[in-house]
Amino acid sequence: MEKQNESSKMAAERQIAQDIERLNKLISATSSPDDQLYYRLGNAYRKQGDFTQAMNCYLEAMAINPDSPAVEAHRMLSDIIEFYHKDYYNP
Numbered sequence: 001m002e003k004q005n006e007s008s009k010m011a012a013e014r015q016i017a018q019d020i021e022r023l024n025k026l027i028s029a030t031s032s033p034d035d036q037l038y039y040r041l042g043n044a045y046r047k048q049g050d051f052t053q054a055m056n057c058y059l060e061a062m063a064i065n066p067d068s069p070a071v072e073a074h075r076m077l078s079d080i081i082e083f084y085h086k087d088y089y090n091p
Helices: 002-029 037-050 050-065 070-084
Strands: none
Touching: 002 037, 002 070, 037 050, 037 070
């Protein structure tokens, strides 16, 4: 059973990496910035555990559209970082 769980976890990690690659290509290919693409990219980075990249993507989405769902995602991730990773703010 443990082997199956590990296999499922690896498949999910590969899927997230593929999503990140695909979203980066879409962002590069679009002529005008799309807040939804940055929001989705931020979510993929968050799932991967890369909070710095996720925050950057959420900030980019918020700069494009101040009413983006990235506003709430950014707030929630900030709360998580502040609670669990206080050293991020105090180097």
